[in-house]
Amino acid sequence: MQISRADLADFVYFQAIAKYHSFRRAAQEMGVTTSALSHAMTALEARRGVRLLNRTTRSVTLTAAGAELLEKIEGPLAAIGEASDNLNRYRDAPAGRVRLSVPEDAVTLLLNPVMPIFIERYPEVEVDISVSNRLIDVIGSGFDAGIRYGGTVPEDMVAQRLSAEIKWVAAAAPDYLERFGAPEHPDELQNHRCVRIRLGNDQIYQWEFDQNGATHAVMAPGPLTADASHAAIGLGIGGCGVIYGSEPIFSPYFANGRLVPVLEEWSSVGEAFHIYYSSRRLVPTGLRLLVDLIRELRPLGL
Incomplete structure (x- = not known):
């Protein structure tokens, strides 16, 4: 037949x-x-x-x-x-569809600054962005690529770095610090309320602090746990406790005074963002162009 x-x-x-x-x-x-x-x-x-x-x-x-x-x-x-x-290589204007799995912070820090320019340059490329902090089988779930912090990129994938290493800090609202004081050492967090972080694999994240080359990990205590930055920031601004996250995400709130950095001498430097995709598939033209533009504009350095 x-x-x-x-x-x-x-x-x-x-x-x-x-x-x-x-x-x-x-x-x-x-x-x-x-x-x-x-x-x-x-x-x-x-x-x-x-x-x-x-x-x-x-x-x-x-x-x-x-x-x-x-x-x-x-x-x-x-x-x-x-x-x-x-x-698409023979077209005057690239076209096609790219599906991305992206964590919340990467949307704010990488894609938001880049996408206005991308859609002006390549208006016929469709980019479908799925935002999730959970660790998933990106290729098995139908995505062309994923963006994650370097330490969580699957080893069997092709990975390209998209940013410089990222500084991680603790912060709290001014009202909270007036009531409870500011911790001067990571161990003093045990006497504070903290908004804990749930990772994409459902584990509770140990906050990491570095000083003089030594890393100090703290299992932050507290009645609240969040798995997204915007949720933790809202709770922190509301005075619920000390929060922890990437400095570029917190920076606007430091600038307007709604959050104050704490334990500044103990801040930690973490993995850069990477984009990763299968080595067994052709890289879609739109994906290659997006990676090139992020690396050209360097919204987080490189």
Whole structure:
């Protein structure tokens, strides 16, 4: 039986459903409605006379025929996608779509300063930004690349540095410091209320302080825990306790006096931001151009 144009389009839809085991998430990636995706799969199964998906109200799984089809089409569809992206090199204006998984701080510090210039230079490149501080399988989740601090980049990925190393500091609101005083040594945090940090792997972060080449790690105490900088900053400004984070994120609040740095002589220098992507895939043109622009503009140094 000869392949049709309808089959080719539906194979792409089928591959997205198989990746996510979800019509809703696949529809979001493909830019169509869930109903349209469901109708396309029903039509594909009817044309081929084979059930490819087991559908329930809670899950979508592949039948044996569906699993075999997925195995056979993944390589050719990847080759078609690569060939399509290669054509961008011959365009007057680059085009295409780039999907990024980015932590909250990288949006503020790297992308916000760069994207206005990027979209002016490359208006036909679509950048889809998913903001999450959680550690996920970026490639397995359908992203072209991820941005993370260097120490959390998976070892099997190609990584490029996007910033200088980043200074980490503690801070508190003036009202809090008037009530409870400022700690002069990291160990004195045990006598303070702190807003703890939950990492992307669900662990509670030990605050790190450096002095004279020695690192002092503190498990900060306190009744509150946050997994996002904007939440911790809001709690800190409200006088809930001492907070900890990257100095570039805190700097605007130091400038307007809503936060005050503490333990300044003990500040720590942490990993730079890196972008990472699979070594087994062609780097999309839009992604390469975005990396080049970040490294050109250096919003956090380099």
